[in-house]
Amino acid sequence: xxxxxxxSSIEDFKDYLINEEKASATLDKYxxxxxxxxxxxxGEKVDKRKVLEYKEHLINKFAPASVNSVLSSLxxxxxxxxxxxxxVKMLKIxxxxxxxxxxxxxxxEYERLLDAAKSKNNERxxxxxxxxxxxxxxxxxxQYITVEAIMLRKATINCKGKMRIVILPKELCRMLAGYAxxxxxxxxxxxxxxxxxxxxxxxxxxxxxxxxxxxxxSEKKVFPHNLRHLFARTYYTLQKxxxxxxxxxxxxxxxxxxxxxxxxxxxxxxxxxxxxxxRL
Numbered sequence: 001x002x003x004x005x006x007x008s009s010i011e012d013f014k015d016y017l018i019n020e021e022k023a024s025a026t027l028d029k030y031x032x033x034x035x036x037x038x039x040x041x042x043g044e045k046v047d048k049r050k051v052l053e054y055k056e057h058l059i060n061k062f063a064p065a066s067v068n069s070v071l072s073s074l075x076x077x078x079x080x081x082x083x084x085x086x087x088v089k090m091l092k093i094x095x096x097x098x099x100x101x102x103x104x105x106x107x108x109e110y111e112r113l114l115d116a117a118k119s120k121n122n123e124r125x126x127x128x129x130x131x132x133x134x135x136x137x138x139x140x141x142x143q144y145i146t147v148e149a150i151m152l153r154k155a156t157i158n159c160k161g162k163m164r165i166v167i168l169p170k171e172l173c174r175m176l177a178g179y180a181x182x183x184x185x186x187x188x189x190x191x192x193x194x195x196x197x198x199x200x201x202x203x204x205x206x207x208x209x210x211x212x213x214x215x216x217x218s219e220k221k222v223f224p225h226n227l228r229h230l231f232a233r234t235y236y237t238l239q240k241x242x243x244x245x246x247x248x249x250x251x252x253x254x255x256x257x258x259x260x261x262x263x264x265x266x267x268x269x270x271x272x273x274x275x276x277x278x279r280l
Contacts, residue, residue: 001085002047005038013080023159025140025201033073051086064091102218105226107234109217113208116215125207127179128191128199129227134172136231136249139224141166143189143198150176150190157250164250232260 013034017027040054051074058067068090078086110133117126131137131145141157144166149155150173155166168176180190189198204224212219228249235245246257 001083002045003081003083003086004043005041005046007038009081010034010038010077013077016080023140029069030073030076033070034077036070037074046086048086048088051088055088059091064093067091068093103220103226105217105221105230107230109215109221110227110230112215112217113211113222116211119214120211122207123179124183124191125204125211127176128204129208131172131176131191132224132227133231134169135166136228136235137166138228138250139201139204142191142204145176145190147177147180147185147187147190150180159250162250164247166248229260232257236261 010031014027014031017030022030037054040057041050044050055067055071058070062070071088071090075087078084110129114126114129117123117129128142131142132139135155137145137155137157138159141155141159144155144157145168146155149168153168153170153173155168157164157166176190180186185192188196191199193199193203201224208222208224209219211217212222232245232249235248236242239245242254242257242261245261246254249257249260251257
């Protein structure tokens with residue numbers, strides 16, 4: 001099979017994703033990956049060999065998980081166009097048993113980030129980080145933390161056609177209510193820009209990165225999703241209920257939740273040393 005990819009076919013794919021009600025972040029990622037491939041082929045005819053050549057190009061530039069992420073986008077595009085002969089296999093990645101310590105945000109590091117936000121008088125970021133870390137919501141779900149949700153002490157999340165209730169801690173609601181009142185936010189989302197629009201992922205990411213130096217926390221560990229991971233690990237450590245945790249996080253598969261609860265190798269080492277099965 002040999003085909004030619006056109007700009008119009010990519011735009012048609014975008015319309016398809018919109019009609020499928022894909023999340024904006026997912027849509028942006030798919031389009032970014034497909035457009036990058038379009039630029040790389042530079043108008044040449046595309047066949048399976050060409051796609052495999054691009055796969056090799058990706059392998060030489062990115063980590064295996066990133067390569068698979070791009071290939072997934074391309075395969076979705078090929079599926080849409082019914083170019084099934086161009087689809088390629090994902091890389092086989094060995095299952096990770098332990099979390100990477102250099103990328104795992106600890107509770108003490110989280111507290112230092114809060115202190116840094118407070119010292120910079122960034123109350124919005126101070127409240128935002130605590131909201132994610134104390135409820136376990138995704139950064140994309142912050143728009144559902146509204147004045148109305150605070151009053152009810154629960155947020156109704158509607159994402160990708162799936163609805164779930166997120167219980168908000170009483171103390172968090174008290175704090176957010178005060179924040180909203182001080183900033184004259186009477187209804188709708190609590191975390192907004194100066195123009196009243198919900199904060200986007202990129203802005204939050206940049207705001208958090210700005211705290212790294214003063215908080216003395218590695219930039220590798222500081223991004224919004226790591227606050228959700230910290231919530232998950234802390235909850236699981238206390239409750240040991242992965243099924244309930246999956247419900248709270250909005251996961252359809254417990255296998256996804258297991259990734260959030262992985263411990264570092266050092267923690268595992270200390271645990272097995274306590275078994276007392278060595279005769280010294």
